[in-house]
Amino acid sequence: MTLPRITEHAGEWLRGAGPNSEIVISSRVRLARNLAGFPFVNRASLRQRQEVRDRCHERIMDSRVRLGALWVDLAESTDLDRMLLVERHLISRQHAQAGPDLPRAVAIGEDETFAIMVNEEDHLRIQVLRSGMQMAEAFEQINRLDDLVEEKLDFAYTRRFGYLTACPTNVGTGIRVSVMLHLPALKLTGEIDKVKRAARDMHLAVRGLFGEGSDALGDLYQVSNQTTLGRGESEILNDFQSTVVPQIISYEQQARQALARQRSAQLDDKIWRAWAVLSNARVIGTEEVMGLLSHLRLGVNLGRIDMVDIRTINELFLLTQPAHLQKLTGREMDPAARREARAELIRRRLGAVR
Amino acid sequence: MDAPVKDKCDKCDKKASFHSVEIVKGQKTEINLCEVHAAQESKVAKAVHTPINELLSSFVKAQSGQPVTEEALCGECGQTFSQFRETSLMGCPSCYAAFEEKLTPMLERIHEGGTHHLGKIPKRSGVAEQKQAALLRMRKQLAEAVAAENFELAARLRDEVRRFEEQTT
Numbered sequence: 128m129t130l131p132r133i134t135e136h137a138g139e140w141l142r143g144a145g146p147n148s149e150i151v152i153s154s155r156v157r158l159a160r161n162l163a164g165f166p167f168v169n170r171a172s173l174r175q176r177q178e179v180r181d182r183c184h185e186r187i188m189d190s191r192v193r194l195g196a197l198w199v200d201l202a203e204s205t206d207l208d209r210m211l212l213v214e215r216h217l218i219s220r221q222h223a224q225a226g227p228d229l230p231r232a233v234a235i236g237e238d239e240t241f242a243i244m245v246n247e248e249d250h251l252r253i254q255v256l257r258s259g260m261q262m263a264e265a266f267e268q269i270n271r272l273d274d275l276v277e278e279k280l281d282f283a284y285t286r287r288f289g290y291l292t293a294c295p296t297n298v299g300t301g302i303r304v305s306v307m308l309h310l311p312a313l314k315l316t317g318e319i320d321k322v323k324r325a326a327r328d329m330h331l332a333v334r335g336l337f338g339e340g341s342d343a344l345g346d347l348y349q350v351s352n353q354t355t356l357g358r359g360e361s362e363i364l365n366d367f368q369s370t371v372v373p374q375i376i377s378y379e380q381q382a383r384q385a386l387a388r389q390r391s392a393q394l395d396d397k398i399w400r401a402w403a404v405l406s407n408a409r410v411i412g413t414e415e416v417m418g419l420l421s422h423l424r425l426g427v428n429l430g431r432i433d434m435v436d437i438r439t440i441n442e443l444f445l446l447t448q449p450a451h452l453q454k455l456t457g458r459e460m461d462p463a464a465r466r467e468a469r470a471e472l473i474r475r476r477l478g479a480v481r
Numbered sequence: 482m483d484a485p486v487k488d489k490c491d492k493c494d495k496k497a498s499f500h501s502v503e504i505v506k507g508q509k510t511e512i513n514l515c516e517v518h519a520a521q522e523s524k525v526a527k528a529v530h531t532p533i534n535e536l537l538s539s540f541v542k543a544q545s546g547q548p549v550t551e552e553a554l555c556g557e558c559g560q561t562f563s564q565f566r567e568t569s570l571m572g573c574p575s576c577y578a579a580f581e582e583k584l585t586p587m588l589e590r591i592h593e594g595g596t597h598h599l600g601k602i603p604k605r606s607g608v609a610e611q612k613q614a615a616l617l618r619m620r621k622q623l624a625e626a627v628a629a630e631n632f633e634l635a636a637r638l639r640d641e642v643r644r645f646e647e648q649t650t
């Protein structure tokens with residue numbers, strides 16, 4: 128199976144537009160849902176998992192959700208296609224790597240603003256992903272999607288516990304709201320740990336976008352709510368978008384201004400070195416690329432370099448990932464070959480190769 | 482079809498908060514008790530007929546100073562509370578009711594004190610709670626029939642599930 132429509136362009140969420148897009152890369156809302164009358168995925172038999180997958184396929188593609196949507200059977204997909212979907216944030220790593228005996232799928236919206244994973248940890252994981260700070264829009268869209276799906280499928284729900292989920296950390300609303308933030312200045316000034324601690328005190332999870340636990344590659348962080356029971360969706364959403372995120376944004380802005388004022392030579396050095404390496408390297412790995420793209424992005428947002436636009440940088444974060452690189456060049460490559468192809472792709476996109 | 486989920490005490494009309502399955506001489510017996518009766522019953526039951534493996538584990542627990550408690554079990558999917566502790570995943574929607582007591586303090590810790598749902602209510606109220614449990618039980622019997630290659634029974638159960646679902650939607 129191939130995913131032609133998908134590789135040709137980047138998803139809506141990487142447009143580099145939308146409110147506060149210099150810091151907020153994207154906004155995401157996710158809902159966990161399970162079918163009534165079935166055991167959860169972890170305890171379902173093979174037949175039951177197939178039945179859940181088939182029922183979801185039939186009912187979702189029979190609803191108005193189907194318009195322009197693409198149904199991908201993940202058990203039958205290639206490793207490369209599954210990796211591609213992970214890189215595009217359309218399925219989770221866990222969903223990609225589950226054993227071959229787990230019948231599972233994903234329905235993807237035409238513009239990739241939504242995806243519905245089937246048989247991940249829960250029977251259904253619905254997500255909406257939008258560029259910039261568009262939390263309210265994302266929530267509105269997912270609420271509509273949820274209503275459409277619910278017209279066709281009965282969800283496990285009780286008055287006391289709300290939507291029932293395999294893991295009790297999601298029970299109740301089943302909602303997870305998150306933003307992907309670019310925080311290079313807080314990283315450079317060493318204040319990122321303070322922000323992480325403060326966020327945790329507010330019951331938020333902060334993790335690096337790539338590589339759990341380790342340093343956040345590309346200074347990209349995902350901040351999300353943890354509480355799903357005992358609070359309504361709008362309360363969770365409001366707290367998040369009008370208190371938490373604006374606060375982190377203002378910390379990052381202050382850190383950027385402080386850098387520009389007090390350490391402008393060091394700042395420009397980072398930015399121009401990033402440009403120099405990216406537009407000249409012949410062999411380069413993902414980790415290094417992410418770090419350099421981060422500094423370049425900071426430079427463009429601060430108006431200290433104008434050799435490239437934000438959209439190109441955002442796209443490079445995605446297109447230099449292993450699966451995208453292989454899809455774009457049209458062949459499977461080992462890591463060494465990828466490092467060469469990656470360097471060339473970057474030079475081409477930055478206009479250093481004609 | 483089986484009787485609906487037991488949420489009442491075997492001995493009185495109070496809500497049963499204690500659920501377990503005891504196996505005595507190969508016979509499975511479901512036990513549902515309120516807090517008071519559970520406290521009384523567990524002593525009596527132990528004195529009369531305790532399977533050897535339970536005696537052993539009681540002994541180990543007594544030695545290590547841990548309280549001896551019956552294992553909570555979900556009647557619909559067969560998951561025990563200690564299995565949940567290992568995986569931190571519930572087995573089925575009915576696990577929430579089966580483990581309610583033990584779960585509540587855990588939920589409070591996870592959700593900043595939240596113990597009750599305060600959010601969206603499905604527009605279509607969906608399948609009523611008891612029917613959800615009945616459906617789970619029928620599907621469990623169906624899976625067991627398939628596993629035992631009892632295809633005649635499986636076919637009958639499959640029809641039953643279908644009819645039941647049509648009734649409720």
Ligand SMILES: [Zn+2]
Pocket residue numbers: 490491492493494495514515516517518
């Ligand atoms: Zn009683």
Ligand SMILES: [Zn+2]
Pocket residue numbers: 555556557558559560571572573574575576577
């Ligand atoms: Zn259960």
